[in-house]
Amino acid sequence: MKARILGVILLASMPACSEGAGSAGRDARGSAKNLLLITIDTLRADRVGWMGYERDTTPLLDARAVEGQVFEAAIAQAPWTRPSIATLMTGLHPSTVGLTCHNFRVPKGECDVLPQSMTTLAETLRGVGHRTAGFVANINVDPIFGFDQGFREYVSISELLSAEDPDWRMKNTWKSGGTELLTDRAIQWLDGGGGDEPFFLYLHYLDPHEPYDPPAEDAALFPVASYGEGKTPAMEAAYDAEIHFVDRELERLFARLDRDGLWETTAVLIVSDHGEEFEEHGGWYHGYTVFDEQLRVPMLAWWPGIEPGRFGEQVRILDVMPTVLDLLGVAPASPLQGRSLLPLVRGEAWSEDGALSELGYRPLASFRSPPWKLIVNEATGDVQLFDVERDPAETADLAAENPGVVAELLERRRELALANEGLGSNFERDAAGVSISPEQIERLEALGYVDGE
Secondary structure: OOOOOOOOOOOOOOOOOOOOOOHHHHHHHOOOOEEEEEEEOOOOHHHOHHHOOOOOOOHHHHHHHOOOEEEEEEEOOOOOHHHHHHHHHHOOOHHHHOOOOOOOOOOOHHHOOOOOOOOOHHHHHHHOOOEEEEEEOOHHHOHHHOOOOOOOEEEEHHHHHHHHOOOHHHHOOHHHHHHHHHHHHHHHHHHHOOOOOOEEEEEEEOOOOOOOOOOHHHHOOOOHHHHOOOOOHHHHHHHHHHHHHHHHHHHHHHHHHHHOOHHHOEEEEEEOOOOOEEOOOOOEEOOOOOOHHHHEEEEEEEOOOOOOEEEEEEEEHHHHHHHHHHHHOOOOOOOOOOOOOHHHHOOOOOOOOOEEEEOOOOOEEEEEEOOEEEEEEOOOOOEEEEEOOOOOOOOOOOOOOOHHHHHHHHHHHHHHHHHHHHHHOOOOOOOOOOOOOHHHHHHHHHOOOOOOO
């Protein structure tokens, strides 16, 4: 049973879903009845063509972006996968969900697993008659962590590969195969059909997550020598090649949508869970800081019946669930902390919300309210303040010169933290934890998730 939530006051607005889930509701928002939600893991906003990148990493998506809705300032609520996708699937902040463990050898009960008491996007849509399926290539969103809630079919691609080839770890071919196999399984599922039953299909591509190992034909398009000097050219070339590989795989998937005319009835939304650092602030990869190279992500949508457009206003992964429910004319089954983006898309009056991003397992968080972005270490009390409009690379700390701005943002962040704590306390949690096998630990460590780090 889902927890009954009473007397909760949310700081963010609920989506406007007052028209019900019938055809009249859909016509007011567009003509979509199906939802295809795609996560491309570890994809930075500034490494895709439709956001201005000079290299041809995303030719397919660039062409499609002209016909869709581009959100130029989308912010992830965490710089690593599990809490970020928890937000995507619940419309709640990571600290509300409480999914914060980062030590995989010693599961810690409720901080490992998405609480069964929370109502996910899949559960909400299945509850109004949608056929639901998820195919995921990152173990962080495997069923062992509770992310299969509401899906009639939910498949871990790494588990499939492990079963088919016992030596897949030694061969180090699982990432490339995982990307192709994920597309294959998604197409097979669409081919299975469901009659007139609407569907929700979720796909989570692991590429371009490290270790970077692109197919040769993609790697050839991004020669390392063209990236200049320094420590990261080989990493960046391989990273870009993996982005191109996923773009190429999406061409197969989109051809399947075209074949049966599903573009006319399907809302498609593509977003990343977080970005990647290439030494901009002295490090590599992700999950350790809350600078924009790890938090600013591409967000691209095609919503039948709604005009294309580009939107520079700050939006959040937190807003995805209320937006797609609003688009489909489906009322949320439980409180959400995000807000629908459809008023923004339609050109209605709009005011930006602050974007809270959290690591969870470390006392580091950011609160982004353009032009300002505050980074706070709650263990030490240290703060940094950046003007992300004038200094998008976050190089000049302006905290000392702007104590009033720091105080205001700290208070807004404090109020939001209290709201998250209050809402989160209403959900029952599974204190039993989760059992992880040595093989699953090995896969997590292969992705860079080492005990406690």
